[in-house]
Amino acid sequence: MRETAENRLPGDPDAKTLVEQMIRVDQAGEYGAVRIYAGQLAVLPRGRAADAIRHMAEREREHLDTFDRLIVERRVRPTLLSPIWHVAGFALGAATAALGPKAAMACTVAVEEVIDEHYSRQAEQLGDDEAELRETIETFRGDEVAHRDEALEHGATETLGYGVLSAGIKAGSRLAIWLSTRL
Ligand SMILES: [Fe+2]
Numbered sequence: 001m002r003e004t005a006e007n008r009l010p011g012d013p014d015a016k017t018l019v020e021q022m023i024r025v026d027q028a029g030e031y032g033a034v035r036i037y038a039g040q041l042a043v044l045p046r047g048r049a050a051d052a053i054r055h056m057a058e059r060e061r062e063h064l065d066t067f068d069r070l071i072v073e074r075r076v077r078p079t080l081l082s083p084i085w086h087v088a089g090f091a092l093g094a095a096t097a098a099l100g101p102k103a104a105m106a107c108t109v110a111v112e113e114v115i116d117e118h119y120s121r122q123a124e125q126l127g128d129d130e131a132e133l134r135e136t137i138e139t140f141r142g143d144e145v146a147h148r149d150e151a152l153e154h155g156a157t158e159t160l161g162y163g164v165l166s167a168g169i170k171a172g173s174r175l176a177i178w179l180s181t182r183l
């Protein structure tokens with residue numbers, strides 16, 4: 001039997017706090033994902049990329065619904081930063097889509113790579129006492145990895161300045177995770 005946060009160090013949050021932080025940051029992240037795709041679709045409403053984006057956005061909506069439900073069930077205080085993610089997510093989506101469909105896909109690859117790491121780390125910290133949450137996170141991680149692969153198939157890496165764009169978006173995503181865990 002593995003327990004949640006069993007490898008925690010002195011000063012690390014206890015299991016209850018850790019789980020609350022996970023639900024808070026994941027709800028914020030899935031909200032951000034919904035907003036990114038909304039921004040992309042506002043700029044690129046039609047075409048091959050738009051069809052793929054619409055599919056991915058549907059999954060993000062399901063992910064968000066799940067964490068919205070968990071926020072209520074587990075009485076977790078939601079992030080205070082939703083108004084920021086509302087605007088920043090949409091802006092990131094719209095800005096990348098304005099650079100073209102491949103840049104929009106490059107955005108998805110960058111975000112999903114960060115989320116893959118983030119969900120993996122959470123799944124490692126969750127014990128058998130949180131098996132259901134761990135399974136949910138693992139399922140969602142699988143969806144995010146599939147989105148990354150789909151975006152790669154759409155030529156994400158052929159975007160001009162891919163390296164810089166990707167590094168910038170990853171840094172922003174990591175900052176958003178850090179902030180939404182705490183605030
Ligand atoms: Fe998601």
Ligand SMILES: [Fe+2]
Nearest residue numbers: 033143144147
């Ligand atoms: Fe995703």
